Amino acid sequence: xxxxxxxxxxxxxxxxxxxxxxxxxxxxxxxxxxxxxxxxxxxxxxxxxxxxxxxxxxxxxxxxxxxxxxxxxxxxxxxxxxxxxxxxxxxxxxxxxxxxxxxxxxxxxxxxxxxxxxxxxxxxxxxxxxxxxxxxxxxxxxxxxxxxxxxxxxxxxxxxxxxxxxxxxxxxxxxxxxxxxxxxxxxxxxxxxxxxxxxxxxxxxxxxxxxxxxxxxxxxxxxxxxxxxxxxxxxxxxxxxxxxxxxxxxxxxxxxxxxxxxxxxxxxxxxxxxxxxxxxxxxxxxxxxxxxxxxxxxxxxxxxxxxxxxxxxxxxxxxxxxxxxxxxxxxxxxxxxxxxxxxxxxxxxxxxxxxxxxxxxxxxxxxxxxxxxxxxxxxxxxxxxxxxxxxxxxxxxxxxxxxxxxxxxxxxxxxxxxxxxxxxxxxxxxxxxxxxxxxxxxxxxxxxxxxxxxxxxxxxxxxxxxxxxxxxxxxxxxxxxxxxxxxxxxxxxxxxx
Amino acid sequence: xxxxxxxxxxxxxxxxxxxxxxxxxxxxxxxxxxxxxxxxxxxxxxxxxxxxxxxxxxxxxxxxxxxxxxxxxxxxxxxxxxxxxxxxxxxxxxxxxxxxxxxxxxxxxxxxxxxxxxxxxxxxxxxxxxxxxxxxxxxx
Numbered sequence: 001x002x003x004x005x006x007x008x009x010x011x012x013x014x015x016x017x018x019x020x021x022x023x024x025x026x027x028x029x030x031x032x033x034x035x036x037x038x039x040x041x042x043x044x045x046x047x048x049x050x051x052x053x054x055x056x057x058x059x060x061x062x063x064x065x066x067x068x069x070x071x072x073x074x075x076x077x078x079x080x081x082x083x084x085x086x087x088x089x090x091x092x093x094x095x096x097x098x099x100x101x102x103x104x105x106x107x108x109x110x111x112x113x114x115x116x117x118x119x120x121x122x123x124x125x126x127x128x129x130x131x132x133x134x135x136x137x138x139x140x141x142x143x144x145x146x147x148x149x150x151x152x153x154x155x156x157x158x159x160x161x162x163x164x165x166x167x168x169x170x171x172x173x174x175x176x177x178x179x180x181x182x183x184x185x186x187x188x189x190x191x192x193x194x195x196x197x198x199x200x201x202x203x204x205x206x207x208x209x210x211x212x213x214x215x216x217x218x219x220x221x222x223x224x225x226x227x228x229x230x231x232x233x234x235x236x237x238x239x240x241x242x243x244x245x246x247x248x249x250x251x252x253x254x255x256x257x258x259x260x261x262x263x264x265x266x267x268x269x270x271x272x273x274x275x276x277x278x279x280x281x282x283x284x285x286x287x288x289x290x291x292x293x294x295x296x297x298x299x300x301x302x303x304x305x306x307x308x309x310x311x312x313x314x315x316x317x318x319x320x321x322x323x324x325x326x327x328x329x330x331x332x333x334x335x336x337x338x339x340x341x342x343x344x345x346x347x348x349x350x351x352x353x354x355x356x357x358x359x360x361x362x363x364x365x366x367x368x369x370x371x372x373x374x375x376x377x378x379x380x381x382x383x384x385x386x387x388x389x390x391x392x393x394x395x396x397x398x399x400x401x402x403x404x405x406x407x408x409x410x411x412x413x414x415x416x417x418x419x420x421x422x423x424x425x426x427x428x429x430x431x432x433x434x435x436x437x438x439x440x441x442x443x444x445x446x447x448x449x450x451x452x453x454x455x456x457x458x459x460x461x462x463x464x465x466x467x468x469x470x471x472x473x474x475x476x477x478x479x480x481x482x483x484x485x486x487x488x489x490x491x492x493x494x495x496x497x
Numbered sequence: 498x499x500x501x502x503x504x505x506x507x508x509x510x511x512x513x514x515x516x517x518x519x520x521x522x523x524x525x526x527x528x529x530x531x532x533x534x535x536x537x538x539x540x541x542x543x544x545x546x547x548x549x550x551x552x553x554x555x556x557x558x559x560x561x562x563x564x565x566x567x568x569x570x571x572x573x574x575x576x577x578x579x580x581x582x583x584x585x586x587x588x589x590x591x592x593x594x595x596x597x598x599x600x601x602x603x604x605x606x607x608x609x610x611x612x613x614x615x616x617x618x619x620x621x622x623x624x625x626x627x628x629x630x631x632x633x634x635x636x637x
Contacts, residue, residue: 135579135582138586139582139586142586142589142590145590146589146590146593149593149597153597158604158605158616158617159617161597161600161601161604161617162601162613162614162617164597165529165597165598165601165610165613166614168590168593168594168597169523169524169532169610172523172536172590172594173520173523173524175590176516176519176520176523176536176539176540176543177520179540179543179583180516180542180543180546183543183546183547183550183579184546186547186550186576186579187546187547187550192575
């Protein structure tokens, strides 16, 4: 059975190797190759998840068999396995669902470059999930950023160039802060592997040595990853980046890239600094406050949007706010809710982006709601998927978004009194705001008008149909069968240190 | 004003000042090239910080000469390794940023990011037409 442990490094190396091979392939061949590789990674990740659940505890894979303080390690518990499966599912469906979009938006001779970036992105996400070494995490954060930048700019027009530039500038600010944070942590602990740093931090916290540097380090790393995952005041790059890139890229950026950074922050919370030290330094309160502001402001801005892509993008800001709010509660239950929401939001947002593309296709290429009227009748499946996604984001029962809201509410009840009231009231307000813009969007998609567009010859591409059906099933699955997943997350967090 | 450790930690102080200079330039400057320079100053400051922390007074680089095997004779090589890794990362990011800047300059004939942002809004018509081929399914 220990053979399965090899799947962890192998899946990372497989993706990287696929990126290199893709550079020598022709556009469409490289896409086929990339889809095959992503499927293989999905199967490998399923094995890892099954093995870690069966094992009941985490295992450490020592790269090159160098012993602990010198070597580089990968670690997989059931939470890591779950995240790897989730990332590869969403990546696969986003790539498959957006195939027609890629054909339209990307120049034929640059197609293989796109799939190099997809492969690199997958490799870096897997590495961020599995790595046990903080500096390796930094390197893969940078690879992730560069791949994401390329995914934005591959659709060659002025908007995406500017969006990519803004994204890079904000991301580089974040990387700089993360790098100096890690360097400072290294100088006060003398370690780079997460469990060793954790030991040293616990010791420092007991003796009270280096108290101020430790606070600075915690602040730097939290702010760095908050910038990179577009927490509210740092979201300026997000609407353009999500709004103008090709549908697959938007889906990947919104549901995977920002989530990879958040997962790294959760790892830093639990495995590097330790949850009690984090709560002791009050950083959770700060994240909580910004999460709450993000939940409201994201939705308020989304209400004013008339462009469907921008609406979905601003809604992402609100949802990132939810995740940070859950993390800011400072309890295990809050963290379970946050991780569940990472999955729920990822599954829903990528579906919305792919479905949006299906609706835009039948509306003469316009993303404006006035032109999208009645598009749900012209492309039935995309309309259905858009409605399911919107209802899930609003929090209609049986769907993923509802379940994660229940978990947030449950976590908030057990939190401190002040946080409980703030969290509950903001959840209610935010749900109403979500309902205002998403229900309006669904209504306008299903308002029969502009019948001149009605073209019975339109056939949705089979790839998109397949992806959308999978997304809808995945959403209902997360909504109805949430118990085993939440359970896995909880056990995963327990074996996290 | 200065504690007793101020001069002992002079490299860290300089590194943090340089870091803030670079960070502010990257964040606030409008010129793309100066932003990139700012980014490089910021990263170099981190390397100065790491390198100065890795150095121990009176010891040598960890290359064994004259069969001196004692660990007391050598410095810790890991910070140097981290600096090298960091340099590789920042070089590739700089290359990417420069290539984006060239593309922006070709399209908008300016390096001012605010100006570029304004021009890009006027640049394309509000509608973004897709070419849709309703008859022919794609090959995939």
